[in-house]
Amino acid sequence: MSGNPEPPVLNIRGLRAGYGQLHVLEDIALEVRRGEIVALVGSNGAGKTTLLRAVSRLIEATGTLEMEGQNLLALRPEQVFGLGLVQVPEGRQLFHRMSVEENLRIGANRRRDHAGVAESFERVFTLFPILRERRRQLAGNLSGGEQQMCALARALMAAPKLLLVDEMSLGLAPVIVDQLLVILAEIRDQGVTVLLVEQDVFAAFSVADRAYLMETGRIVRAGNVADLRDDPEVQRAYLGVEGA
Amino acid sequence: MSAAAGMAPRPVLLAARDLTRRFQGLIAVDNVSFELREGEILGLIGPNGAGKTTLVSLISGTFAPSAGELEFAGQRIETLRPYRRARLGIARTFQVMKPFPGLSALENVTVGALFGTARLSGRAAAREEARALLDFTGLGHRADQRAEDLGGPDRKRLELAKALAMRPRLLLLDEVMAGLNPVEVDEVVELILRIRARGITILVIEHVVRAIRRLSDRVMVLHHGEKIAEDDPATVLQDPRVIEAYLGKRRQ
Numbered sequence: 001m002s003g004n005p006e007p008p009v010l011n012i013r014g015l016r017a018g019y020g021q022l023h024v025l026e027d028i029a030l031e032v033r034r035g036e037i038v039a040l041v042g043s044n045g046a047g048k049t050t051l052l053r054a055v056s057r058l059i060e061a062t063g064t065l066e067m068e069g070q071n072l073l074a075l076r077p078e079q080v081f082g083l084g085l086v087q088v089p090e091g092r093q094l095f096h097r098m099s100v101e102e103n104l105r106i107g108a109n110r111r112r113d114h115a116g117v118a119e120s121f122e123r124v125f126t127l128f129p130i131l132r133e134r135r136r137q138l139a140g141n142l143s144g145g146e147q148q149m150c151a152l153a154r155a156l157m158a159a160p161k162l163l164l165v166d167e168m169s170l171g172l173a174p175v176i177v178d179q180l181l182v183i184l185a186e187i188r189d190q191g192v193t194v195l196l197v198e199q200d201v202f203a204a205f206s207v208a209d210r211a212y213l214m215e216t217g218r219i220v221r222a223g224n225v226a227d228l229r230d231d232p233e234v235q236r237a238y239l240g241v242e243g244a
Numbered sequence: 245m246s247a248a249a250g251m252a253p254r255p256v257l258l259a260a261r262d263l264t265r266r267f268q269g270l271i272a273v274d275n276v277s278f279e280l281r282e283g284e285i286l287g288l289i290g291p292n293g294a295g296k297t298t299l300v301s302l303i304s305g306t307f308a309p310s311a312g313e314l315e316f317a318g319q320r321i322e323t324l325r326p327y328r329r330a331r332l333g334i335a336r337t338f339q340v341m342k343p344f345p346g347l348s349a350l351e352n353v354t355v356g357a358l359f360g361t362a363r364l365s366g367r368a369a370a371r372e373e374a375r376a377l378l379d380f381t382g383l384g385h386r387a388d389q390r391a392e393d394l395g396g397p398d399r400k401r402l403e404l405a406k407a408l409a410m411r412p413r414l415l416l417l418d419e420v421m422a423g424l425n426p427v428e429v430d431e432v433v434e435l436i437l438r439i440r441a442r443g444i445t446i447l448v449i450e451h452v453v454r455a456i457r458r459l460s461d462r463v464m465v466l467h468h469g470e471k472i473a474e475d476d477p478a479t480v481l482q483d484p485r486v487i488e489a490y491l492g493k494r495r496q
Contacts, residue, residue: 043425044428143292144292144293145291171292171451173290173291174451175489176292199423199424200425201426202426
């Protein structure tokens with residue numbers, strides 16, 4: 001990708017955001033380039049979810065917030081979604097009393113390219129064969145891992161350019177998390193850029209290209225995953241490695 | 245009160261024999277037998293949908309078994325209502341934390357102290373107990389905060405304090421580590437070890453392998469409702485069937 005003059009998929013500079021008078025985020029700088037998986041990690045309460053809410057335009061923010069060079073700050077959430085910035089929310093948030101297929105169709109709700117939607121169905125069913133098998137079942141009756149697959153697939157049905165994935169591993173067996181990480185890399189290889197917010201730092205680092213570490217509303221470190229993994233301070237504060 | 249387990253065999257606190265639970269056509273828990281000895285920590289792992297939470301619900305009384313027996317401190321309990329089992333000393337936490345909204349952390353724990361085995365009669369005594377438990381779990385400085393305002397790890401501490409306020413002999417922990425980062429996981433592991441050091445027996449469901457490895461005296465594995473392994477953590481976590489069904493290769 002080097003030497004490519006195109007603007008980053010997501011460009012955040014000097015971003016400040018919060019709730020009413022309370023500033024949760026201060027001077028956030030974060031960049032996600034095309035074809036990357038970027039991890040955002042930090043302890044509970046560090047402000048990761050608030051940052052996702054600011055990016056999705058659910059809360060007020062000031063500073064620079066751009067997607068492919070376009071200013072997002074003036075846009076409403078559905079407009080940001082329309083540009084291809086799609087969130088996979090923490091806790092999956094599926095429609096439990098609707099079938100898998102209906103959930104997926106909702107992901108494509110704003111699309112008018114019927115042929116493209118049919119193609120997206122085929123693509124997600126190839127990525128997640130179990131969802132094809134279960135497409136007539138209620139989403140609420142899926143196992144936790146299958147529900148997470150359904151949430152990822154629903155987001156893919158919106159033909160995203162940038163996926164924001166929040167706590168994908170929550171409550172899932174390790175073997176399922178591993179499967180999801182492999183699929184996430186496949187999704188990236190198919191041209192979707194990914195920002196991954198994750199408490200399981202080991203899992204996040206195993207798939208991400210770069211990572212940002214967040215503490216009390218600020219980015220405190222950023223870099224290639226390989227460098228961060230060897231950083232004693234990162235090992236102590238985020239990985240809990242003994243003796244570091 | 246020693247924290248060391250597995251020295252001389254301790255008395256059996258909980259015994260499950262051929263425990264089975266069916267939901268219409270589905271067998272969620274299939275003929276599971278195991279024992280928990282006093283002061284022991286038993287880890288319970290398995291893929292999503294393996295029947296772990298159902299097993300905990302059978303012990304706490306939320307569900308009745310379709311077949312099988314449960315014995316707690318020498319008494320058969322499988323037909324007892326949940327509140328009766330709570331008074332005998334069985335407490336549980338839930339995957340989705342449900343603090344009483346609008347109440348402070350202290351008030352949440354006080355509610356627990358008014359029920360359970362202690363059933364402290366005076367509110368003053370219950371509040372005193374609750375305050376001591378908040379201190380014990382590291383939440384003393386958050387006593388007056390509204391429970392729903394507590395963040396991730398503090399919410400887990402509150403859930404543990406609420407359960408401890410019932411003065412349980414057996415504590416059933418359902419995924420209390422979910423959503424914590426590795427450093428926060430280690431803090432909660434330390435807290436659970438201190439709870440065990442008070443003489444409380446613990447059954448812990450967890451997907452965080454580093455926690456299971458550090459906490460458990462023994463680990464039991466469920467898969468499709470059946471017990472497929474039970475042994476010390478090192479042995480279980482190297483078992484090819486467990487790697488195949490649950491752990492995956494990256495954790496090796």
